[in-house]
Amino acid sequence: MYALADCNNFFVSCERVFRPDLEGRPVVVLSGNDGCVVSRSNEAKALGIKMGVPLYQIQGLVDKEGVVCFSSNFSLYGDLSDRVMSMIRRHTSRFEQYSIDECFFNIDHIPAEEQKRYCEQLVKDIRRGVGIPISIGIASSKTLAKVASKYAKKYAGYHGVCEIRTEEQRQKALAGFEIGDVWGIGRKAKAKLAAAGITTALQFAERPATFAQGLLHKPGLMTWQELGGQDVIDITQLPMKQSITTSRTFATAISEQTLLEEQIANFCAHCARQLRLQQSAAQQIYVYAHTSAFRTDIEQHYLSELVTLPVATSNNQELISYALGAFRRAYRPGVLYKKAGVVLLKIIKETDVMPDLFDTQDREKDKRLQRALDHIDDRHGKRSVILGSQLSSSQQVYKTEHKSPLYTTDIRDVITLKAE
DNA sequence: TCTGGGGTCCTAGGACCC
DNA sequence: TCTGGGGTCCTAGGACCC
Numbered sequence: 001m002y003a004l005a006d007c008n009n010f011f012v013s014c015e016r017v018f019r020p021d022l023e024g025r026p027v028v029v030l031s032g033n034d035g036c037v038v039s040r041s042n043e044a045k046a047l048g049i050k051m052g053v054p055l056y057q058i059q060g061l062v063d064k065e066g067v068v069c070f071s072s073n074f075s076l077y078g079d080l081s082d083r084v085m086s087m088i089r090r091h092t093s094r095f096e097q098y099s100i101d102e103c104f105f106n107i108d109h110i111p112a113e114e115q116k117r118y119c120e121q122l123v124k125d126i127r128r129g130v131g132i133p134i135s136i137g138i139a140s141s142k143t144l145a146k147v148a149s150k151y152a153k154k155y156a157g158y159h160g161v162c163e164i165r166t167e168e169q170r171q172k173a174l175a176g177f178e179i180g181d182v183w184g185i186g187r188k189a190k191a192k193l194a195a196a197g198i199t200t201a202l203q204f205a206e207r208p209a210t211f212a213q214g215l216l217h218k219p220g221l222m223t224w225q226e227l228g229g230q231d232v233i234d235i236t237q238l239p240m241k242q243s244i245t246t247s248r249t250f251a252t253a254i255s256e257q258t259l260l261e262e263q264i265a266n267f268c269a270h271c272a273r274q275l276r277l278q279q280s281a282a283q284q285i286y287v288y289a290h291t292s293a294f295r296t297d298i299e300q301h302y303l304s305e306l307v308t309l310p311v312a313t314s315n316n317q318e319l320i321s322y323a324l325g326a327f328r329r330a331y332r333p334g335v336l337y338k339k340a341g342v343v344l345l346k347i348i349k350e351t352d353v354m355p356d357l358f359d360t361q362d363r364e365k366d367k368r369l370q371r372a373l374d375h376i377d378d379r380h381g382k383r384s385v386i387l388g389s390q391l392s393s394s395q396q397v398y399k400t401e402h403k404s405p406l407y408t409t410d411i412r413d414v415i416t417l418k419a420e
Numbered sequence: 421t422c423t424g425g426g427g428t429c430c431t432a433g434g435a436c437c438c
Numbered sequence: 439t440c441t442g443g444g445g446t447c448c449t450a451g452g453a454c455c456c
Contacts, residue, residue: 010456031424038424054423072424099427099456186454218430219454238428245426252421294423341425428455437446 001138001165002231003107003119004145005088007081008133008153010101011039014080015070017131018407026067030055033251033399034071071400079408083130091122096235104142104235116161123160138163139170142233143226146183147173147201174202174227184223184233189216201227240278240347246270247341251399253292254337260289261324263397265389267342268323272316275344276374281312281353283346285319287326292338303330303337311356312348315366316373319344320389 007013011029016022026043030036037044037053047065049058055069062069081100089095094106110118119136126134137148144164151173152162164173180190182201192215198204204212205227212224225232246267254260264287275282288304305326313319323342355363376385383390 033422033424035423052424056422059422074425102456184454188453241427243427247425249424292423339424426456428453430453431451433449435446435448438444 001107001112001115001140001163002142002145003092003105003115004137004142004149005084005103005105005122006135006137006146006149006153007084007101008135009039009041010081010132011070011072011077012041012044013132014077015073015404016041017080018404022068026065027070028062028067029070029072030402031072033249034069034401035249038072069402071403073404073406075406076404076408080130080132084126084132084134087126087129088122091118096237098235104145107138112165116163119161120159134160136161138165140164140229141226141231142235143183143223144170144173144229147177150177150181170229171202174205175200177201179204182223182227184219184226189220192216240280240349241274242345242347244271244274244282244344244347245341247288247339247343248398249339250337250397252397254397255333255335257328257331257333259393259395259397260331260337260340261327261389262391262393263340264289264323264327264342265320265387266392267340268320269316269386269390271342271344272314272319273374273377275314275347276370279350280347281314281350282309282319282344283312283348284308284344285323285326286343286345287323287330287341288343289327289331289337289340291336295336295338298336301332301335303327303332303335305330308346311359311361311363312346312353313363314350315363315370317370317387318361318366320387324389 012027015027015029024043025041026047027041028037028044028049029039031038034055037049037051037055037058040049040051044067047061047067049061049067055062061067077100085097085103088103088105092105092107093109095103096105097103107115107118115138119138123134123136126132135149135152137145137150137152138161139145139148148162148164152158152160164170177200179185179193179198179201185193193204196215198207204224209221209224213221216223222232248263248267254263268285285307286304288302290302291298291300293300307322307326309322373385377383
């Protein structure tokens with residue numbers, strides 16, 4: 001049997017850990033530039049605030065109902081996520097973190113009749129120990145465990161844990177479950193199934209396998225099998241990321257070249273740091289920037305450039321120099337760029353880097369310098385040492401008006417908080 | 421006026437091989 | 439006039455996830 005633990009309204013719950021006064025009040029967490037709603041408390045959901053809605057569209061409601069807004073604070077969420085995950089990890093032999101707020105774990109070492117009680121205790125322990133409310137679903141496949149966890153979240157009577165163990169439980173759970181809410185069924189698949197007269201998970205599960213495969217191909221067949229109780233989806237995490245992206249939307253569109261170059265250099269440095277943290281190197285860099293897709297009054301423009309490096313590297317200076325070279329080739333003056341990003345691709349293990357016979361770079365020396373620079377950042381905080389090309393001009397290009405302090409990761413914020 | 425960010429997997433089609 | 443078949447690899451784009 002699988003257990004799936006899912007944190008309830010995760011980002012909002014993180015903010016509430018340090019603001020218990022917000023319990024019972026409508027709270028939302030916003031995306032970058034305070035653009036869209038990405039997490040909602042139950043009270044915010046009850047007001048009809050939808051996932052992903054732009055803030056400006058609900059500003060009236062926010063003001064009228066006193067909805068509390070937070071800019072996203074990922075170092076806080078990452079840190080609380082680590083605490084929740086480490087508590088769960090202690091209870092199991094097999095554990096796979098699926099996202100920042102979800103993990104699957106094995107509970108077969110617990111007798112079947114005690115599994116529910118066991119998980120209920122875990123829910124209580126995490127609430128008390130970390131302050132985050134979670135829900136747990138138990139079933140024989142991951143997709144069914146996800147279904148169970150949604151029931152656990154929805155009905156207080158379950159005390160945070162729901163299991164799908166018997167055939168009767170499975171049928172009943174799927175009969176009351178919308179097909180579009182099933183893990184793996186997105187917008188397109190939902191529409192196709194609706195056209196075939198299918199609206200619940202049970203209706204889909206009762207069709208023959210050939211129907212699922214014919215309409216939705218391999219992923220659809222796997223979802224169908226999982227709903228039948230077969231365990232076919234493997235989410236075992238790859239040891240390394242295969243691509244690393246850093247991208248941002250700007251509060252106001254930018255056309256000035258030097259300002260954009262600064263952004264590109266910083267995106268690239270951020271990617272490169274992730275790359276080194278997993279002891280890997282990248283052989284390709286993809287740089288892009290484009291206008292706002294929501295602007296119908298201006299001509300749309302999308303610049304992109306893919307560079308293949310002669311030797312895979314994780315060196316900041318080298319990656320930034322390639323990224324900026326690519327950007328300069330593709331940049332068009334006068335275009336109002338609203339979003340830009342850097343993607344590292346063709347990622348391999350650091351130890352698998354193939355040297356180039358004609359390489360003129362002293363890579364050992366570069367590596368020592370890079371290690372020293374990373375070490376300084378680790379000790380004294382991010383961006384303690386940066387390259388000239390990353391130097392921030394005084395211009396503010398992002399908006400975060402509602403950011404909470406870095407309670408768990410930055411001592412300066414804690415001191416400020418105490419002073420207040 | 422204002423609309424997020426970071427991933428993975430699958431498939432179809434083109435290029436290329438013999 | 440008539441011009442094969444089968445395989446692999448790579449890439450771009452779509453769909454999905456949180």
